[in-house]
Amino acid sequence: MESRQNLAVKQGRWGSRLVEGLAVLFSLTGAGTACATNGYFAHGFGVKSQGMGGVGIALSQDAMAAATNPAGMALIGDRLDLGLSWARRDARTTLDSSFGPYAGDYDGNDTQNFFIPEFGYNAMLRSHLSLGVSVFANGGMNTDYSDLNSKTAGIGVPVGLPAANGIFGTGPAGVDFTQLFVAPTFAMRLDHSHALGVSLLFAHQVLAVEGLQNFDNAAVSASPGNVTNKGDESSNGWGLRIGWMDRVTPVVTLGAIYQPRIRMSKLDKYRGLLAEQGGLDIPATCGIGLSVKLTPELTVAADVQRIKYSDVATFGNSGNVPTQLGADKGPGFGWRDQTILKLGMSYRYDKSLTLRGGLNHARQPVPSDETTLNMLAPVTVENHATVGATWIVHNRGEFSLGYTHGFKKTLKGSGVGEGHNISLEGDILGVAYGWKL
Numbered sequence: 001m002e003s004r005q006n007l008a009v010k011q012g013r014w015g016s017r018l019v020e021g022l023a024v025l026f027s028l029t030g031a032g033t034a035c036a037t038n039g040y041f042a043h044g045f046g047v048k049s050q051g052m053g054g055v056g057i058a059l060s061q062d063a064m065a066a067a068t069n070p071a072g073m074a075l076i077g078d079r080l081d082l083g084l085s086w087a088r089r090d091a092r093t094t095l096d097s098s099f100g101p102y103a104g105d106y107d108g109n110d111t112q113n114f115f116i117p118e119f120g121y122n123a124m125l126r127s128h129l130s131l132g133v134s135v136f137a138n139g140g141m142n143t144d145y146s147d148l149n150s151k152t153a154g155i156g157v158p159v160g161l162p163a164a165n166g167i168f169g170t171g172p173a174g175v176d177f178t179q180l181f182v183a184p185t186f187a188m189r190l191d192h193s194h195a196l197g198v199s200l201l202f203a204h205q206v207l208a209v210e211g212l213q214n215f216d217n218a219a220v221s222a223s224p225g226n227v228t229n230k231g232d233e234s235s236n237g238w239g240l241r242i243g244w245m246d247r248v249t250p251v252v253t254l255g256a257i258y259q260p261r262i263r264m265s266k267l268d269k270y271r272g273l274l275a276e277q278g279g280l281d282i283p284a285t286c287g288i289g290l291s292v293k294l295t296p297e298l299t300v301a302a303d304v305q306r307i308k309y310s311d312v313a314t315f316g317n318s319g320n321v322p323t324q325l326g327a328d329k330g331p332g333f334g335w336r337d338q339t340i341l342k343l344g345m346s347y348r349y350d351k352s353l354t355l356r357g358g359l360n361h362a363r364q365p366v367p368s369d370e371t372t373l374n375m376l377a378p379v380t381v382e383n384h385a386t387v388g389a390t391w392i393v394h395n396r397g398e399f400s401l402g403y404t405h406g407f408k409k410t411l412k413g414s415g416v417g418e419g420h421n422i423s424l425e426g427d428i429l430g431v432a433y434g435w436k437l
Helices: 004-028 070-075 097-102
Strands: 079-095 104-107 113-126 129-145 173-189 194-210 233-247 252-259 285-293 298-307 338-348 353-362 383-394 397-411 420-436
Touching: 070 129, 070 173, 070 194, 070 233, 070 252, 079 129, 079 397
Parallel strands: none
Antiparallel strands: 079 104, 079 113, 079 420, 113 129, 129 173, 173 194, 194 233, 233 252, 252 285, 285 298, 298 338, 338 353, 353 383, 383 397, 397 420
8 A cells, every 4th residue: 555655746747637537527617607795705614614614724524624733634534525515595686766677686696596615625645744735715796687788678778889788788787707726835833822724725717797798899998809799708816825823822712814816817808897907816815713612522723814805906906097998007896805703613412413604794795886787797796694513423424504594785886887786695505434444
């Protein structure tokens, strides 16, 4: 039997091919779409974490730990975890009475159900060193308005375009954006209390846009013909996530993570729509966490996370600027940076059953005067409630469930977005099976 050292060498040799192959495989399932609830980021990674409001910076529970804090991989032992989540969301746009005959509620859910897989593996090379990999959906966005353009035909159509065009153009209108990570991870315990970890992140994202013909002209776009209905376009990038954990006392653990901005290759097919000629980098994120073992059975954990949307032009630039789409300082979604608060509880009911619950809150990132373009990405959910459970089915196997409800949040447009109101709510149900190897 090959040694773990030899296996590690082979993993390094074939690492690039492996992560790219996994990314393509997961993208075929639609991984990432509609999973997100904190802006376009997922509220948590791994079914156990999702059932606890998404916490995980100071509490590692399975081989999905690297998706939150890579240092946690040094603490979980030899594991293999497989999971699948079903996500369903309800995205809507409402035009109020000021739009006369065009007023009404428009359903952006022609595609409503999505399935998101997850995979994690961790091997302890020595008692204090681990090498593993986590594959997960970072997040995504999806809207599919089958009738928005047809029912608003003639409304505010720019001069020179057919009156048959609707608010955005012709035909179905919407965005399909998926994003996932493959995270090979090395972690180590420095002593009995401290652990450090680093993940090399391979990021893969796919974008498709349709129904925006009103923007596909030289007066609006810096690259006409590269705005809409171009099919799927993908881009890749490499980045790092660094994590630290410290067991301050036998019952208190602290954690911290940092992930710099990931520079992604350009989405050339949509360089006439996205700022910086098709730029869509992944924003930097950082966070701190605390977990407290109040009793041998009860653990409470809390995370604070910050996402820097404003540093990425397509997300942070205002959509209300007199600049061509696709330009260096071109219009974007106008999102604010987001601070996310997560609180979770885990209670070991008996030797075979653990129960979980949690809350997740973040002010939605869309300003009220940016609702028009954000009809395509109504990321307005602010509050989430979660529950979960794990059953030990035999000495080395366990089955987990997690459920999240994102409560409906309606954002009423103001200023240039007056009368354009957007809303979103959703549910995620995840199942996972884990093996202690």
